Amino acid sequence: xxEPILSLADVHAGYDGVPVVFGVxxxxxxxxxxxxxxxxxxxxTTTMRSIVGLNNxxxxxxxxxxxxISRLRAHQTLxxxxxxxxxxxxxxxxxxxxxxxxxxxxxxxxxxxxxxRLEEMLxxxxxxxxxSSQTAETLSGxxxxxxxxxxxxxxxxxxxxxxxxxxxxxxxxxEKMMETIVAINKSGVTVLLVEQMVQEALEIAHRGxxxxxxxxxxxxxxxxxxDSEDIRRAYMGM
Amino acid sequence: xxxxxQVLLDGMLxxxxxxxxxxxxxxxxxxxxxxxxxxxxxxxxAMYVSYWLGFLLKVDPLxxxxxxxxxxxxxxxxxxWLIIRYTIGKPPLSALLATFxxxxxxxxxxxxxxxxxxxxxxxxxxxxxxxxxxxxxxxVPQLVTAIVxxxxxxxxxxxxxxxxxxxxxxxxxxxxxxxxxxxxxxxRIYFLIFGIGGATVGIAGGLMPTYxxxxxxxxxxxxxxxxxxxxxxxxxSIPGALVAALLIGIVEALSGFYIAPVFKYVAxxxxxxxxxxxxxxxxxxx
Numbered sequence: 001x002x003e004p005i006l007s008l009a010d011v012h013a014g015y016d017g018v019p020v021v022f023g024v025x026x027x028x029x030x031x032x033x034x035x036x037x038x039x040x041x042x043x044x045t046t047t048m049r050s051i052v053g054l055n056n057x058x059x060x061x062x063x064x065x066x067x068x069i070s071r072l073r074a075h076q077t078l079x080x081x082x083x084x085x086x087x088x089x090x091x092x093x094x095x096x097x098x099x100x101x102x103x104x105x106x107x108x109x110x111x112x113x114x115x116x117r118l119e120e121m122l123x124x125x126x127x128x129x130x131x132s133s134q135t136a137e138t139l140s141g142x143x144x145x146x147x148x149x150x151x152x153x154x155x156x157x158x159x160x161x162x163x164x165x166x167x168x169x170x171x172x173x174x175e176k177m178m179e180t181i182v183a184i185n186k187s188g189v190t191v192l193l194v195e196q197m198v199q200e201a202l203e204i205a206h207r208g209x210x211x212x213x214x215x216x217x218x219x220x221x222x223x224x225x226x227d228s229e230d231i232r233r234a235y236m237g238m
Numbered sequence: 239x240x241x242x243x244q245v246l247l248d249g250m251l252x253x254x255x256x257x258x259x260x261x262x263x264x265x266x267x268x269x270x271x272x273x274x275x276x277x278x279x280x281x282x283x284a285m286y287v288s289y290w291l292g293f294l295l296k297v298d299p300l301x302x303x304x305x306x307x308x309x310x311x312x313x314x315x316x317x318x319w320l321i322i323r324y325t326i327g328k329p330p331l332s333a334l335l336a337t338f339x340x341x342x343x344x345x346x347x348x349x350x351x352x353x354x355x356x357x358x359x360x361x362x363x364x365x366x367x368x369x370x371x372x373x374x375x376x377x378v379p380q381l382v383t384a385i386v387x388x389x390x391x392x393x394x395x396x397x398x399x400x401x402x403x404x405x406x407x408x409x410x411x412x413x414x415x416x417x418x419x420x421x422x423x424x425x426r427i428y429f430l431i432f433g434i435g436g437a438t439v440g441i442a443g444g445l446m447p448t449y450x451x452x453x454x455x456x457x458x459x460x461x462x463x464x465x466x467x468x469x470x471x472x473x474x475s476i477p478g479a480l481v482a483a484l485l486i487g488i489v490e491a492l493s494g495f496y497i498a499p500v501f502k503y504v505a506x507x508x509x510x511x512x513x514x515x516x517x518x519x520x521x522x523x524x
Contacts, residue, residue, distance in 0.1 A: 054418065073418065074418040075421045075424070078419065078421040079421055083419070084419050086419065090413055090416040092409050092416065092417075094408070094412060102402075106406060106421045106422055155420075
């Protein structure tokens with residue numbers, strides 16, 4: 001059995017000492033696409049924030065590539081190879097699309113390498129090339145989401161965390177986003193995907209975790225979860 | 239007509255000094271949302287550094303400005319590390335009150351150590367040299383200050399706009415968490431910004447003993463004027479602070495000369511009130 005690239009062991013997390021996540025345990029293997037699904041307020045984002053170090057966990061251990069990262073800050077986990085595309089996109093509104101992308105590769109020193117990655121991202125998201133000198137705030141919601149993902153990939157992460165990408169996007173665009181994520185995953189990036197759109201997320205994922213009130217209530221292969229009567233009723237309105 | 243042009247020149251030269259004092263305050267506010275009330279006291283300390291170097295070691299203020307810059311860089315960075323760091327994420331008032339306390343501490347420390355006496359450095363290189371430009375009389379120390387101000391403000395602006403470090407600073411200012419997610423060590427950015435903001439006012443303070451007396455209260459009015467520059471220019475906008483500083487210098491000179499010297503601050507703060515009323519976000523604010 002190979003070591004997981006990311007593991008959470010009994011993680012409690014919250015804000016200002018008030019826990020909202022109670023003992024979450026999960027594992028992600030290298031190369032996997034894993035979905036974390038659940039209703040609004042289930043603790044999905046809090047879990048992600050504690051993985052990357054925006055909020056250190058109150059208790060429990062988070063390991064990445066065999067190393068304890070529970071107490072690291074976000075700029076340190078990025079340096080190890082974890083990139084988090086936060087909920088709400090959080091692009092730098094007053095900076096240009098290109099500056100946003102270049103900031104994504106802030107830790108890379110080689111100019112040639114940064115240029116190569118930039119070219120790669122503009123290839124993957126052609127609309128960003130057309131907009132490259134515009135400020136990020138002038139982009140539509142869907143374009144901002146693409147920018148946020150592209151920016152997150154500019155650091156060449158081993159593990160990409162994507163939080164609520166579908167929020168505020170029209171269904172056709174959501175489908176396209178999901179295809180893009182599959183493509184990113186196939187290119188060798190391990191993906192942990194947080195979604196309220198349970199069905200769409202599980203359709204592209206290998207495995208899934210269902211969070212409810214800060215606890216993991218179901219886990220299994222994506223197909224098992226999609227077939228589960230409970231989950232269909234609770235999250236997909238069927 | 240000739241008098242008017244002379245008054246305008248004096249006003250603009252003074253305005254450039256205000257710009258140099260204000261740019262650091264502007265930078266710190268723009269990046270960290272912190273109003274540093276001790277900014278004027280940084281100026282005062284740098285003036286003492288320069289004064290004592292001149293008085294005891296015969297170092298000219300033109301050289302001491304480097305010492306002033308370095309000294310206040312350290313003081314600013316220490317202010318962040320020992321005080322401001324603990325107020326980040328707390329109510330905005332806590333940083334304000336903390337720097338207010340620091341201002342009191344520094345002022346009274348100097349009062350205690352150096353007495354309230356006015357101290358003037360004599361025999362400096364620039365001294366009270368002037369030269370004639372047509373019918374205008376140009377004071378050399380003020381002209382040098384204005385040139386230094388232009389260079390420093392230009393450097394700071396260029397740094398934020400077109401260097402990687404500057405982009406990281408802008409990113410941190412726009413969204414600290416998102417910047418952190420780019421691998422930017424935002425604590426380090428804050429530390430350096432407080433240092434750089436301090437260094438700029440330190441350079442101003444290093445130069446000033448050439449033509450201005452040093453005393454523990456000297457920073458207070460500069461602090462207030464720097465605040466008005468930053469607020470009028472639009473918080474965080476460096477070109478805005480520069481324009482506002484020039485405007486304040488000119489209004490101060492005109493009202494001081496044509497109305498009465500005691501009236502000049504009434505005009506300056508009246509202008510501030512009017513501008514804030516018409517454009518609450520300042521000239522270049524967004």
